[in-house]
Amino acid sequence: MTTITSAESASATRRGRAARRGDKPGSTRTPVKGSRSSTTTALLMLAPAGVLLITFLLVPIGLTFGLAFTNARLISPRPAEFIGVDNFVRLFEDDTFWASLRNTVIFAAIIVPVQSACALGLALLVNVKMRGVNFFRTIYFLPVVTSMVVVSMLWLFMYQKNGLINQVLLKFGIEGPDWLGDPKTALLAIILMSAWQAMGFHMVIWLSGLQTIPGDLYEAAELDGAGTWEKFRYVTWPGLRATRTFILITITISAFALFTQVNIMTQGGPLDSTSTVVLMAVRTGFQQQQTGYASAISLVFFVLVLAVTLVNRRLTRDKDA
Amino acid sequence: MSTATAPGLGADHLAHVADSTATTPRGTTDGRHGIRKPLALVGRLVLCLVFGLPLLFMFVSSFKPDLQIFGDLGSWKAFLPVGDVSLDNYTGVFGRVPFAQFMTNSVVITVVTVVLGVVVNSMAAFALARIKFRGSGLVLGLILATLIVPFETLALPLLWWVNKLPFLGPDGLTEGWLDTYQVQIIPFIANAFSIFLFYQYFDSIPKELDEAAKVDGAGWFRIYRSIVMPLSGPAIATVAILTFLPTWNQYLWPLMSVQSEELRPVMVGIDYFKQLNTSWGQIMAYASMITAPVLVLFIAFQRSFINSIASSGVKG
Numbered sequence: 001m002t003t004i005t006s007a008e009s010a011s012a013t014r015r016g017r018a019a020r021r022g023d024k025p026g027s028t029r030t031p032v033k034g035s036r037s038s039t040t041t042a043l044l045m046l047a048p049a050g051v052l053l054i055t056f057l058l059v060p061i062g063l064t065f066g067l068a069f070t071n072a073r074l075i076s077p078r079p080a081e082f083i084g085v086d087n088f089v090r091l092f093e094d095d096t097f098w099a100s101l102r103n104t105v106i107f108a109a110i111i112v113p114v115q116s117a118c119a120l121g122l123a124l125l126v127n128v129k130m131r132g133v134n135f136f137r138t139i140y141f142l143p144v145v146t147s148m149v150v151v152s153m154l155w156l157f158m159y160q161k162n163g164l165i166n167q168v169l170l171k172f173g174i175e176g177p178d179w180l181g182d183p184k185t186a187l188l189a190i191i192l193m194s195a196w197q198a199m200g201f202h203m204v205i206w207l208s209g210l211q212t213i214p215g216d217l218y219e220a221a222e223l224d225g226a227g228t229w230e231k232f233r234y235v236t237w238p239g240l241r242a243t244r245t246f247i248l249i250t251i252t253i254s255a256f257a258l259f260t261q262v263n264i265m266t267q268g269g270p271l272d273s274t275s276t277v278v279l280m281a282v283r284t285g286f287q288q289q290q291t292g293y294a295s296a297i298s299l300v301f302f303v304l305v306l307a308v309t310l311v312n313r314r315l316t317r318d319k320d321a
Numbered sequence: 322m323s324t325a326t327a328p329g330l331g332a333d334h335l336a337h338v339a340d341s342t343a344t345t346p347r348g349t350t351d352g353r354h355g356i357r358k359p360l361a362l363v364g365r366l367v368l369c370l371v372f373g374l375p376l377l378f379m380f381v382s383s384f385k386p387d388l389q390i391f392g393d394l395g396s397w398k399a400f401l402p403v404g405d406v407s408l409d410n411y412t413g414v415f416g417r418v419p420f421a422q423f424m425t426n427s428v429v430i431t432v433v434t435v436v437l438g439v440v441v442n443s444m445a446a447f448a449l450a451r452i453k454f455r456g457s458g459l460v461l462g463l464i465l466a467t468l469i470v471p472f473e474t475l476a477l478p479l480l481w482w483v484n485k486l487p488f489l490g491p492d493g494l495t496e497g498w499l500d501t502y503q504v505q506i507i508p509f510i511a512n513a514f515s516i517f518l519f520y521q522y523f524d525s526i527p528k529e530l531d532e533a534a535k536v537d538g539a540g541w542f543r544i545y546r547s548i549v550m551p552l553s554g555p556a557i558a559t560v561a562i563l564t565f566l567p568t569w570n571q572y573l574w575p576l577m578s579v580q581s582e583e584l585r586p587v588m589v590g591i592d593y594f595k596q597l598n599t600s601w602g603q604i605m606a607y608a609s610m611i612t613a614p615v616l617v618l619f620i621a622f623q624r625s626f627i628n629s630i631a632s633s634g635v636k637g
Binding site: 039041042043045046053057058059060061067072122125134136137138141143145147149150157164201204207249253254259260264285291294297298299302305 | 368371373375379391399442455460467469472474475476507509541572577601611612616620626631633
């Protein structure tokens with residue numbers, strides 16, 4: 001089918017060109033030799049951000065690695081001592097850690113496909129030129145500008161045994177569970193709420209991806225007799241490749257960082273069924289002041305995020321790049 | 322054009338995609354998938370309920386006494402301001418927590434973080450995007466590499482670290498940043514993603530402008546302030562919005578780094594309502610009050626909000 005190849009190669013050329021441009025940012029401008037005074041000015045302008053990034057980003061990254069092997073405490077007169085891998089040994093023997101890790105992974109494994117697919121559906125629904133479409137986009141986007149703290153409180157109320165959600169379900173003859181009180185449904189309830197809150201965000205990102213696909217590709221596909229599904233499969237889907245990578249990575253990272261909802265709604269309960277890695281790090285590092293142990297948890301979390309990001313990149317990487 | 326020729330059923334949303342991206346103006350009335358269109362509209366309306374009703378419920382309930390909130394749950398009345406409607410919950414909130422203080426704290430923290438963030442990050446991006454100097458590529462690469470580090474992985478070591486930092490303030494040199502304003506502001510001013518967004522934008526502004534300005538005797542800082550920044554409205558708006566939302570919504574960090582009531586931001590304040598005997602009406606009133614400012618800004622600058630979110634995804 002000619003459209004397929006033309007669609008793919010057209011976008012490939014575009015990407016290729018963009019990539020080439022990206023590789024040599026200076027290629028299109030007349031090169032100005034970096035004079036000494038220019039360099040000084042550049043360094044001066046970089047300095048505020050540089051100092052702040054080093055102090056509050058690079059140093060903490062280094063500290064995560066360093067403190068994980070010590071018995072550092074948040075507030076303590078005694079200096080931290082190196083204790084080798086003790087923190088990790090303790091961590092791997094801790095049942096709460098494995099429960100937290102499992103919950104975090106389940107949360108990510110469910111919310112990543114569900115939320116990205118639903119957001120794509122929303123984007124397709126509102127990617128139309130019609131009167132009032134902005135109204136729909138605005139409404140779908142409202143939860144995004146509502147803070148997770150507010151959303152969590154609101155849903156905590158709605159999830160009650162006799163709360164709004166079960167009352168609505170009752171209208172359809174369904175007896176709803178005690179959403180947050182039952183270990184079997186608590187995590188699911190948090191997943192549903194989180195997807196509801198963030199979906200509009202990714203809808204907008206899908207939308208901007210959809211709008212980079214040139215309309216003539218669809219026309220060409222139609223001339224070749226492509227139906228809805230073929231057009232989606234061979235024009236829309238390949239055209240969204242970069243958007244897809246971005247969305248998968250951002251949803252995954254924010255899924256791993258799950259904290260606010262859990263802290264407000266369940267505090268990890270019932271029976272650790274909603275405990276997460278970050279919640280555990282906050283418990284140990286802040287409430288129990290064991291910074292060393294919390295750093296070990298953070299380090300495991302960091303490695304996890306890194307691994308998933310790299311795998312994600314590899315899986316969704318342009319085949320032609 | 323595209324819609325009219327779309328074959329078969331189920332072409333609806335794809336046809337729409339094509340329509341809104343097509344370069345030529347379209348004339349799109351067609352009878353082929355006459356059923357699909359109303360179906361999509363019904364879908365859109367149902368989704369409006371799904372996304373809109375919970376928030377409507379929150380606002381409406383904030384005006385009702387607790388007993389009535391529960392009583393109304395079983396009917397549409399839950400979403401309508403009917404019955405015993407009053408501002409009692411709001412006055413109750415003010416009686417229970419120092420709301421004005423929380424609000425002031427949040428506004429100060431957010432405004433300072435946004436303003437300093439725009440200045441500091443745009444300057445850094447300007448240096449990287451428009452001044453040629455050795456190592457600029459390396460610096461940019463390093464900044465981009467930190468983008469995948471989520472704040473949550475650093476929060477606990479950072480907490481330990483800021484507790485050791487000295488600070489030169491009005492009280493002279495003090496040690497430890499816990500329980501201060503600056504601990505809620507300064508760590509969040511420089512932001513790798515903001516630098517990246519500015520960099521992208523600055524890079525797209527023609528460099529000939531710099532040359533012309535230099536011929537006229539302008540220095541780099543002058544070029545930044547008088548030429549590049551005035552041309553960068555959209556980038557400034559994007560960074561401002563993408564800084565504003567998370568700063569206003571911060572929860573984890575102030576929860577850990579601030580203990581004093583008079584320094585707390587609004588998001589942490591909501592915890593007060595969970596501890597003592599819960600009044601859901603008051604919680605809804607509190608939630609409404611801390612959501613309203615953001616909603617007003619969002620409605621007022623809708624296009625900028627949506628564009629800034631959209632441009633945050635272009636990095637691929």
